[in-house]
Amino acid sequence: MRTRFWVAALFLLPALVLLGALVVYPIGYSIVRSLYDARGSGFVGVRNYGTVFSDPGTLTAIKNNAVWVVVAPSITTALGLIFAVLTERVRWGTAFKLVVFMPMAISMLAAGIIFRLVYEQDPNRGVANAAIAGVHDVFSPSSVYPGARPRPGADLSPSAGGSYTTRSTARAGTPALLPLVGIPETNLPSTAQQAAAPRGGGSGVTGTVWLDFRPGGGGRPGVIDPGEKGLKGVTVQAVRGGRVVASARTAADGTFTLPATAAGARLRLPASNFAAGYGGVDWLGPTLVTPSIIGAYVWMWAGFAMVLIAAGLAGVPRELLEAARVDGAGEWQIFRRITVPLLAPVLVVVLVTLMINVLKIFDLVYIIAPGATQNNAMVLALKLYLTSFGGGDDQGVGSAISVLLLLLVLPVMVFNIRRIRRERRR
């Protein structure tokens, strides 16, 4: 029974009006607009497309988009597959899936802020660098007083490898005063004590290493004034003829005592006292910014891949797997030869969905990439936004970028239409 025309029109009209005005018409408009100049008044032919493919900024964006489209979907899908396989039939697999899937529910803005925090450079603040610094410190402990240097005029001069050595030789009974500066007072441990003059006497060589800076001013250079703190834990070596003959560490008040054998040697503060602490990986620097943002994306979308693949996995016939096992196939073989091929359609859907999604990536890049490296992280959707709205005012090039994005999803569009047509003929 053919429905009366106006009945059908009534049901379809709101949808068709909105789709026509805000989706279909804009496609035509953008295509035409991309052939005009920045102000939209002069026809320039394909020059805007020439700009897209020659401007270094957009070229970086195209290159980064290519990296995104290749890397992000494959890693996300691979992780999704691993998670789906691992959690199948694990009793609390659902809880695991919930945790991994959860980031899907939040905005890319929130995810962006979350990962700005994760990627903070300072290992004291960013959890990614804190983890790496933790591992790093196990192998090369960072020094206690990075950046410290002798007070100018003191009896210490730079020696090999960033160490400092006294010009005069140490004598038992004459305390060696080794004043340092260049450490912010706030960086001292809270247990730092008032520096003390070393106790003379005995046969050993004594001395003090202290921060020769008096908060509030009024300190005399090279003299231990009240209020100046001793530097605890500094290594002091006695060196004679290039060989270390004795070594000691300073106490909380900065004093140290070397055995009598140190008499006549020069005192050296080895470089290990001053080596800069581990600064952390520059996640959002020029080279790593795109991989880092891709990491945030994988965190968000692995759950999506996992859930779809798990649904596909549930459809794999058990008898087939059993049969293969009876035939003596190993688990890895079964996975490679049976499970993955049977999952292939699902894997393709996941990959294609993620590719389309990644092609339009915008929020994550805009939020996570700091101003300094935004150009290194540039992607097409962000370039479009910046060119046409945020600052730039060239809607001609912006339109060309948008048409380029549309062209890139065209194959999927055609594929979808064909698939539905085939299904409907059946």
Next chain:
Amino acid sequence: MTTAPVRSATTLAARLASRAGGGLLRVALIVIALFWLMPTVGLLLSSLRGSADIAASGWWRVLTAPSQLTFANFRALLGNSAITHSLLNTLYITVPATVLVVVIGALAGYAFAWLDFRGRDWWFLTVVGLLVVPVQIALIPVARLFGDIGIFGSITGVVLFHTAFGLPFAIFLLRNFFAEIPRELLEAARLDGAGEVRIFSTVVLPLGGPAIASLGIFQFLWVWNDMLVALIFANSDSAPITVALQQQVRQFGNNIDILAPGAFVSMVIPLVVFFAFQRQFVSGVMAGAVK
């Protein structure tokens, strides 16, 4: 490859779990889950620390110094009228954009599933084609269009844009679901003399409940979480929370006491919706693959 004996456990995971390596699998999964949770936990704990603590050390410090925990940031945030205003805007944008997509999508979905009119298949294939059209193609033209009719910068404009771009998926999902309704049910209603509008509202809509729920939740989260569309079509008065926070990101570093709780507040509703309606959300997401 060695031969494996047949067991009742039939999957790789189950077999791993049943061996000595089972403990290993369990530990691996727990580690992965913690790893996945950590960024979000970091955000939450950061939002619960004062700005001085945030500047001095990482959020994990709070685990050994729980006295750092404070609701001061949240109190300040919710006392900030710009933020609460933008939260309300998010609501004013999301609810209409969701309702409109569901209603208009259901009407069209019904027409494509059960009404017989000229060019039906052709129209439907056009809608399928629109599924993957990137929003970027429409930003410049629609900004101009909205400017011409005077709704650029308004909540109305943002809602209409979201509705239009939500429609292809809505129509696609609902048509497929409605088409599965047994023909006899509709025929019976027609024999009873019901018109198309009656059939739509008394037969199709109630039966379409699950699909409508999936669509509604999917669209709700989609719009709630959007930043790009609002960045362009809203102005400072109609901007949702995502845009309000985005403007803070430029000074990232010294305003984490605003950004962290702000991001968390913006996540609360989506997370509640997500946990309350996981099943519908998952089926919406699955149906939305290749969007």
